[in-house]
Amino acid sequence: MRTAIARPRAAVPAALLAALLGLLLLLAAGPARAAGGVDAASAALKQTQVYVDPAMTGRFSEAQAADLAKKLEKADKPIFVMVVPATPEYPAATIAGDIRAEVGVVGVYAIWRGDQFKAFSDRKALPPASADRIAGAAFRAHPNDIGATVNDFVDQAIPQTKGSGVSGGGVSAAAIVVPVALLALVGGGGFLLLRRSKKRKAEQARAELAQLRTVVDEDITAFGEELDRLDFHPGAADADDAQRADYTHALDSYERAKRIMEQAKAPAEVRPVTEALEDGRFALATLAARREKLPLPERRVPCFFDPRHGPSVQDVDYAPAGGAARTVPACAADAARLESGRAPDVRTVDTEYGRQPYWNAGPAYSPWAGGYFGGGMLPGLLVGTVLGSALASPGYAYAAGVDPNGGADAGEYSGAEFDSGDFGGFDGGSDGGFGGGDFGGGGDFGGGGDFGGGF
Incomplete structure (x- = not known):
């Protein structure tokens, strides 16, 4: 009988847990959720402009966070x-884009992740180059000191940043740092649900x-077979330096694709693999x-x-x-097949409904397709397909740099849609920066470490 009673008590209904959690958060005077992650961070940033994960309070305390939030509120800047x-809750490849999309405010976003610091x-x-420069200078000036680094960054960024702040008025430490004690208040049911x-x-x-x-x-194997069939010998008398450079580039792309895929731990980390394959095929x-002896x-x-099939050579009209x-x-x-009235040679993949064109295989294939085609053009190519529907979400619109609203001014809400080119990329040069790649993933942190997936 005790067992029968214990089970339903542990499995607290989700609605009841949500209500209890909401009440506790209201009492704590803060919007942050019981668990960390991008959702909790964005909720806190909308109110206080500062968020500290519980795991980092030993290095940056609630008191320090509250002081920084007060400074930002007083400055009235969208920083x-x-x-x-550096955990999977804050994916290196997507954290900057995810936070910018969820907060939705045109501004400056400074992120200390693990032992690295970067500003977007x-x-x-604020010009992305300026944000990167200020972040790099602050990071170098205060090695391993989070408080000094972020305060130095804020002090330098405030006079250069345009727009008004978005602080919800009044700074509560509970709204800045997700309280570990809150989990205990929710009870065993909350732990089990989370x-x-x-x-x-x-x-x-x-x-x-x-x-x-x-x-x-399959893609990597196909590219490897292309390389094996290639009748080119770098040492041949008719081979010049440019040809050898192209060949080396293709080989390097192949090895890079294999290495990244072997180390991939999450779906998002597939994108740099297909980026490498696309790059190798163009080489x-x-x-x-x-x-x-043809034009390049x-x-x-x-x-x-x-x-x-390799790089495209022309655009054609097609209706899936x-x-x-x-x-x-x-x-x-x-193109020749379509012109003669035949069907194109479409890539199909296994699904629960049998073999299907990749564009009908679901959202799991978005990183794979994004690496080949880039973010901006995918929604248009795949409109009306299963994958296209997934890519039409606001978060993807942000990552692709779509800005149908024409863009908001600094400090204004822009939804999730804005020019990601303006927001900056991962090709900065600061010592605390995350060099190489783009919001889609790939690339290492420049200086002082490597997030593995590219932040």
């Missing part, structure tokens, strides 16, 4: 500061990565043109129908089954 650990900014608030949710997300990520790994391994196309090819995205017509990039072979 946001995060101090978080909308151009209308653990169950986290476990489901982890299982889903593993399943999606396994699904992607099969497809990406082979360039090599072929040099050897045949235009840098174009891969064939829409199957990226393994059940979808509207749109213009897509095609390789010469698929």
